[in-house]
Structures are given as structure tokens and as C-alpha cells.
């Protein structure tokens with residue numbers, strides 16, 4: 001009995017000592033699991049600097065925790081590696097165009113903090129096939145990556161439409177793209193964002209490929225953390241919300257310094273001159289100010305990373321502009 005009690009106390013003690021925030025603070029940087037290279041979401045630029053909206057989420061958390069968006073290191077992960085990396089503690093956050101689904105949220109020991117890009121799955125085909133609709137893909141060979149929602153959606157779509165297909169399942173992005181671009185598959189399927197980004201950044205001739213109009217699934221993409229650490233869950237969740245709230249309040253990286261002197265109480269709370277919101281998260285009260293100053297608001301991140309690739313805001317507009325992006329009150 002006593003041994004059990006001691007063990008229980010040890011366990012509780014070590015769990016407390018290993019809170020993610022404390023571990024991150026002690027280490028001096030956030031370890032972020034990201035895509036191996038998806039333009040607009042997470043990809044090193046020509047100087048080796050990681051860029052993308054998932055990267056910005058990681059940087060936002062570092063800005064909130066350390067007051068320094070640069071205190072992040074990145075672990076590139078394939079679709080199949082990503083959940084194990086989070087479960088094992090290899091990364092503190094998974095920010096890798098990952099779809100929030102019930103089964104992932106419950107059975108993988110992780111929690112999604114929200115959505116940083118609302119997406120849906122589609123198909124890309126070579127223009128020369130003259131295919132205009134996914135309904136014409138009966139009997140097609142389709143390239144897809146394993147460990148993705150895309151695999152199951154693909155099977156569901158063909159079954160629902162009483163069509164057959166031959167999957168070509170390849171884990172590495174580089175290799176699945178080679179297979180598609182070399183004509184081993186009639187179509188490539190993944191999230192629309194992936195199709196747009198990969199056509200723009202990886203196709204030998206982007207104009208030779210068309211993205212078909214059908215969207216066959218809901219793919220709300222968002223960051224996830226391990227289950228069981230509510231403090232860290234809150235920090236990552238509110239870092240994402242802070243970027244959305246800043247856009248709604250008209251605060252951006254260029255004007256926030258000016259607004260920091262504002263007498264408007266909503267802005268005062270946001271920048272940390274009024275109240276103790278940062279403290280409630282276990283952070284400095286200027287946490288959100290630092291996010292916006294160093295990383296920017298959601299629109300700035302979208303415009304810098306996704307717009308140049310031809311993305312429209314669409315569903316990812318703010319709620320008061322016809323979109324789904326909504327942050328609960330920062331108060």
C-alpha cells in the first residue's frame with residue numbers, strides 16, 4: 001500500500017516536473033513537428049529558413065513563451081511519422097497540415113487546438129487526359145500518400161459513386177510526386193491546398209495539370225498537442241486565436257507598436273497593458289503583443305505564404321467577412 005502511494009506520488013511529481021511549458025522553457029526552444037516540404041505551409045526557403053503558415057504557428061508559440069519567435073527548432077515529418085513523433089515527446093507541437101478527425105482526436109493521445117486552414121480533398125490530373133470531373137475517373141490509377149485521411153476518402157468516394165480505382169500508395173512526398181509527374185498515375189489526390197501548392201512549386205510545367213472541381217471531404221487542418229497537459233494545450237490554442245483576434249482588431253506587425261499605447265480596453269487587454277491575460281496562461285502579459293509584433297496576424301501570414309501560390313481566402317476569411325475563422329474573446 002505504502003509502496004503504491006510512494007509510486008503514485010513519484011509519478012505525480014514527475015508528471016508535474018515534466019510539464020511541457022517547463023520543459024520547453026528549460027530547453028530554451030519549442031520543438032515543432034512540421035511537413036517535410038509543402039510550399040505555403042512548411043518549407044525551407046533558398047536560405048534554409050523555414051516558411052509557411054504552420055511555421056508561423058510554431059513561431060507564434062515561441063513568441064508567446066519566450067518573447068522571441070526565433071526560439072523554435074523544426075522536425076520534418078512524413079504523414080506516417082507525425083503522430084508517433086508527438087506521442088513520444090520528440091516534438092512539443094505537431095503543426096503539419098493535419099486534419100482534425102474524431103478518431104485522431106480520441107485514439108492517438110493527442111488534442112487538436114483548432115484550425116489554421118479549412119480545406120477539402122481534391123484531385124489533380126494531367127491536362128492532356130482531358131478529364132473535367134472526378135466522376136470520369138472510373139478505373140483510374142490514383143497516387144496517394146499512406147497515413148493520410150486522403151487514403152480513406154479516396155476509397156469512400158469511389159465506392160459511393162460505384163467506381164473502381166487502383167491506388168498507388170507511396171510514403172515519401174518526393175516519390176509520390178515523381179510517380180504522378182512521370183505518368184505512373186492518372187491522378188494525384190490530396191488536400192486542395194496541397195494540390196495547389198505542389199502544382200505551383202513542384203510540377204515541371206504547372207500549366208500541364210488541372211485541379212478538378214470536386215471537393216470530396218472536409219479537411220480542417222490544425223495544430224495538435226499531446227493529451228494530458230492542459231496548460232500547454234491552452235498556450236498553443238490561444239497563440240492561434242491571438243493571430244485571428246489581431247486580424248479582427250486591425251492589429252498587425254507594423255501598427256501594433258503604435259496601438260500598444262491605445263486607451264481602447266480591448267486592445268489594452270490584448271497587448272497586455274490592461275489586465276493579466278498572459279499571467280493566466282502562465283506567460284508574460286505581452287505574449288499576444290509579441291506574437292503580432294514578430295509573426296503578424298493571420299491575414300499577414302496567409303498573404304505572405306499562401307497568396308503568392310494563388311490561394312484565395314475562401315472559407316479561411318474571418319467569420320465577420322463570410323468565413324469560418326473565429327477566435328473566442330481574448331478577455
Ligand SMILES: N[C@@H](CCC(=O)N[C@@H](CS)C(=O)NCC(=O)O)C(=O)O
Nearest residue numbers: 036078079098099148149173190194
Ligand atoms: N490533411 C491530410 C493529408 C496530410 C498530408 O500528409 N498531405 C500530403 C500531401 S499535401 C503531405 O503533406 N505530404 C508531405 C510529406 O509527406 O512530407 C491528413 O492530415 O492526413
